Amino acid sequence: MKLYSKEYGEDRNHPPLVLLHGLLGSLVNWQRIARSLAHTRRVIVPDLRNHGRSPHDPDVSYEAMANDVLELLDDLGIPEAVLIGHSMGGKTAMVLALRHPERVERLGVVDIAPVAYSGRLAFLMDALLSLPLEQIDSRAHADLLLADSIPEKAVCDHMLQNLQRSEGGWRWRNNLQALRDGLDSISGFPEDAFVQPYTGKSCFIKGEHSDYIDQHGLARIQTLFPAFELMEIRGAGHWVYAEQPRLFLDAVDRFLTLQDS
Structure with missing residues (x-):
């Protein structure tokens, strides 16, 4: 690759x-x-x-x-x-x-x-995957929606660097689902x-x-x-x-x- x-x-x-x-x-x-x-x-x-x-x-x-x-x-x-x-x-x-x-x-x-x-990142990735991308109008909005599940501001800001606006709306730049599916291997x-x-x-x-x-x-x-x-x-x-x-x-x-x- x-x-x-x-x-x-x-x-x-x-x-x-x-x-x-x-x-x-x-x-x-x-x-x-x-x-x-x-x-x-x-x-x-x-x-x-x-x-x-x-x-x-x-x-x-x-x-x-x-x-x-x-x-x-x-x-x-x-x-x-x-x-x-x-x-x-x-x-x-x-x-x-x-x-x-x-x-x-x-x-x-x-x-x-x-x-x-074990058990360190699954909750974080699940929170990101549950974010309703079709409803988001800005990164600040995404930050607000994630505040309860990811209260650490620095961590949330880091994660939202991967959120990107495209013509079709907001999307994750990284392959979040594949990374979540392979988390056992990565861990x-x-x-x-x-x-x-x-x-x-x-x-x-x-x-x-x-x-x-x-x-x-x-x-x-x-x-x-x-x-x-x-x-x-x-x-x-x-x-x-x-x-x-x-x-x-x-x-x-x-x-x-x-x-x-």
Whole structure:
């Protein structure tokens, strides 16, 4: 699948960075970070399948998403890249590193572990799917209708970035139904997607107030990514790079400079 993507920066002396967004996100989520990193690196930010401006497909498996990113690297003539992914994008990056380690110079994973999660997003996606699109006259109206089921303003605003007006009325830009149908797959992690651990340098960046990386997750990380380093960002939850962008950029900079040591 040909992914829609944007590029920032032109440095050709280092492997380019590829930033992968999370579930119900898009490349827009990374723009602030991408522009900052582009001062010293070439940065590529795609919309993953079923998100943003990329094509839709009922296959939401991590194998498919990893293959899409691999195809993007091939199309851009990139033999090796640094992958940094948040949440679902982090799992996609992990699968690509495990299956094609020769294409991943190093791996950055933001607030997610290679384990299954349950009961975190179903209610949110069900609320979005129940929104009566034919009755909506503005995003503000949609926000009002979602207020009871999604009371967190920041979360609701993030979700409504995917709501788009077209000639036929309002629609979801992402393939919301396919993502909901495949939520068990997205919440899990494919245990048969790899043969051996990824031994390249890897960094797992977690938010201080997030519980997405617990002791069980750390054990799996140790098994699959033995050369990993864990960094914790103070004052951040799951949306690490949005909540503490300066500290996140500092952590990424430390991670990237390790390649010269």
